[in-house]
Structure formats: C-alpha cells, structure tokens
Amino acid sequence: MKAISVLTSGGDSPGMNAAIRAVVRKAIYHNINVYGIYQGYAGLISGNIKKLELGSVGDIIHRGGTMLYTARCEEFKTLEGQKKGIEQLKERGIEGLVVIGGDGSYKGAQKLTEHGFPCIGLPGTIDNDIAGTDYTIGFNTALHTVLDSIDKIRDTATSHERTFIIxxxxxxAGDIALWAGLAGGAETIIIPEIDTTIDDVANRIRQGQERGKKHTIIIVAEGVCSGMEFAKQLKEKTNLDTRVSVLGHIQRGGSPTAFDRVLASRLAGRAVELLIEGKAGRAVGMEKSEIVDYSFDEVFSMPHKIDESMYRLSKELSI
Known part of the structure; x- marks a missing residue:
C-alpha cells in the first residue's frame, strides 16, 4: 500500500485531531503517503483532497474540533455519490481510507468497502453510542466539560435553594447524562435507556424536601425531551419553580483530555496497521483497555447498552 487517506464526518469531537495526527504519522513512518479529505464525504465527492506531511499535523494534538472540517452530505447516500468519491480516490492513487466519526460515518465507510474500496472506521463522537468499543473519541472530554458545568450550577442552586434542570x-444514548450525573452528585438522571416518569421525579424531590434538602440537580439527556419541556411537566405536577440550563455545543469543544488523546492515537495507529495488513470494513475500538476491531456488520448488530448498575448506584447515593 503506497497511499491512504483520512476524513472526519458527522459531529466533531475532541480528539479527532489527535486521531488525524496519528494516522498521518503512523503511515509516513511506514513510507505511505497520506491525503487529507476536507469537509467529510462532501469533500470526497468534490475532490477537496490534499497531501499531508509530518508538518501538516504538527501542534494539533491538543486542539479540539477537526482540522479537516466536517459536513453532512446527502449526495453521498446515493450510489452515484459513492462512486464519485471512489473515483476521486483512485485518480490520486489512494488505496485505503480511514473514516473518523459516528454511526452515519461508519455506514458510509461500509458502502465504500462494499464497492471494493478498503475503509477502516474510528469511533469519533461525544455520545459514546458506538458499539464495539467501551469509549468513543471525545466522550471523556465532553464528560469533563459537563461535570465542570454541573459543579458551577450546583453552587448557584445551593445559594438560591432552587431546583436546576441541566x-x-x-x-x-444516555452515557453523558449518566456518567456526569453520577460524578456530579445529581439527584435525578433522565436517560433514554431507563423509563422515568414525572411522578418518580416529583416523589424524589418531595422526599428530599421532607428531610430538609433545599436544592436539586436534575440531568436530562436530550433524547428524552428538552430541558424546557421537562421543566414545564414538572411545574404542572409539583408547582415547583425551576431553572433550566441547556449546555448545547459547549460539550463538543475544548482541548481533549489526556485519555482522549491517548485513545485516539492508539485507535488510529491500529487503523493504519489494518490497512497495511490488507484488511477492510473494520471498526477499531477499545475494550477492557485492549485495542480490538470488528466488522461494520458486527458493530451495527450489537446494541449499545449503558451500565445499569451505575444508574442504580446514582439513585442509591442521591437519596
């Protein structure tokens, strides 16, 4: 293999730049040329492809976002769009592609592999919702960002004796809400994987008030409902005055943690090795600190699961 390429697709996540850096430098170490594809699959179709050198990825390991940028692309979902992309790669003598992104990005990589072009996937998403890996690139950083916000909001909740919905x-996937809620001492965590009624939440708040508790932190994953909608429902049930904080895209930004930088580097290094070994249609992940890889079909067939024991523990500790 003499030339490979790398792109980022879908939502950005901290650690993507560390993964790009590792792909480029690992490949060059093995005397393989590397091309960066800008603007994701849209850039692949339009030919926005440039050769990358060692210096191209200097001083990016600590930066959030992605130096290759990212974009949605409806055209790539069509057979014609996929063939256009492959032609752009073949014209430049590129023989393999590393795709960094989430579920949709993996599906694009799977299609290219089915058309005979070797692709390897890396899990880049803050949601931690990709099967075949314990952690996705960016999840750890997003978790720290959310936890920092919870700690600051708790100061105000305590001072004003109020209930805050975050x-x-x-x-x-409720991983961000669950992990941040447990780490931040939230009284209630609302996630898609666990059915929680307004009555359940109202009862927990009343029990806390009866023992003298004057403030409450409730974490709501956007997949359940919006914070404003949840506040409205809670108001109707309890007449409780709440404050809502929507953290939004702040969760995607920021310098990646050491964990995410190491994770991204390890996964990316293995992706290049798989292409060198002549393997394709594989998704790289980490399970129990070991680097693993599965076929895209295997990843899509495995359901994403949360650790329900963590959820139970959060309820036990927030009585």
Whole structure:
C-alpha cells in the first residue's frame, strides 16, 4: 500500500485531531503517503483532497474540533455519490481510507468497502453510542466539560435553594447524562435507556424536601425531551419553580483530555496497521483497555447498552 487517506464526518469531537495526527504519522513512518479529505464525504465527492506531511499535523494534538472540517452530505447516500468519491480516490492513487466519526460515518465507510474500496472506521463522537468499543473519541472530554458545568450550577442552586434542570447531549444514548450525573452528585438522571416518569421525579424531590434538602440537580439527556419541556411537566405536577440550563455545543469543544488523546492515537495507529495488513470494513475500538476491531456488520448488530448498575448506584447515593 503506497497511499491512504483520512476524513472526519458527522459531529466533531475532541480528539479527532489527535486521531488525524496519528494516522498521518503512523503511515509516513511506514513510507505511505497520506491525503487529507476536507469537509467529510462532501469533500470526497468534490475532490477537496490534499497531501499531508509530518508538518501538516504538527501542534494539533491538543486542539479540539477537526482540522479537516466536517459536513453532512446527502449526495453521498446515493450510489452515484459513492462512486464519485471512489473515483476521486483512485485518480490520486489512494488505496485505503480511514473514516473518523459516528454511526452515519461508519455506514458510509461500509458502502465504500462494499464497492471494493478498503475503509477502516474510528469511533469519533461525544455520545459514546458506538458499539464495539467501551469509549468513543471525545466522550471523556465532553464528560469533563459537563461535570465542570454541573459543579458551577450546583453552587448557584445551593445559594438560591432552587431546583436546576441541566439538559445535556445524547439523542439515543444516555452515557453523558449518566456518567456526569453520577460524578456530579445529581439527584435525578433522565436517560433514554431507563423509563422515568414525572411522578418518580416529583416523589424524589418531595422526599428530599421532607428531610430538609433545599436544592436539586436534575440531568436530562436530550433524547428524552428538552430541558424546557421537562421543566414545564414538572411545574404542572409539583408547582415547583425551576431553572433550566441547556449546555448545547459547549460539550463538543475544548482541548481533549489526556485519555482522549491517548485513545485516539492508539485507535488510529491500529487503523493504519489494518490497512497495511490488507484488511477492510473494520471498526477499531477499545475494550477492557485492549485495542480490538470488528466488522461494520458486527458493530451495527450489537446494541449499545449503558451500565445499569451505575444508574442504580446514582439513585442509591442521591437519596
């Protein structure tokens, strides 16, 4: 293999730059040329592809976001769009592609592999909702960002003796809410994987008030409902005056943690090795601190699960 490429797709996540850096430098170490594809699959179709050198990825390991940028691309979902992308790669003598992104990005990489072009996937998303890995690139950093916000909001909640509802990201997975809620001492955590009624929440608040508790922190994953909608429902049930904080895109930014930098580097290094070994259609992950890889079909067939024991523990500790 003489030339490979790398792109980032979907939502950005801290650690993507560390992964890009590792792909480029690992490949060059093995005398393989590397091309960066800018603006994701849209850039692949349009030919926004440039050769990367060692210096191209200097001083990016600590930066959030992605130096290759990212974009959505409806055209790439079509067979014609996928073939256009492959032609752009073949014209430059590129023989393999590393795709960094989430579920949708993996599906694009799987399609290219089915058309005969070797692709390897790396899990880049703050939601931690990709199967085949214990952690996705960016989750740890997002968790620290959310926890910092919870700590600051708790100061105000304590001072004003109020209930605060904090909405965090997580459309289909409650990992951010669960981990941040447990680490931040939230009284209630609302996630898509566990059914929680307004009555349950109201009862927990009343029990706390009866023993003299004067403030409450409630973490809501956006996949359940918005923070404002939850506050409205809680108001109707309890007549409780709440304050809502929607953390939004602040969760995606910031310098990646040491954990995310190391994770991204290890996964990216293995991705290049797989292409050198002639393997394709694989998704790289980390399980129990070991680097593993699965076929895209295996990843799509494995359901994402939360650790329900963590959820039970959070309820036990927040009585």
């Amino acid at each position: 909405e965090v990201m997580g459309r289909h």
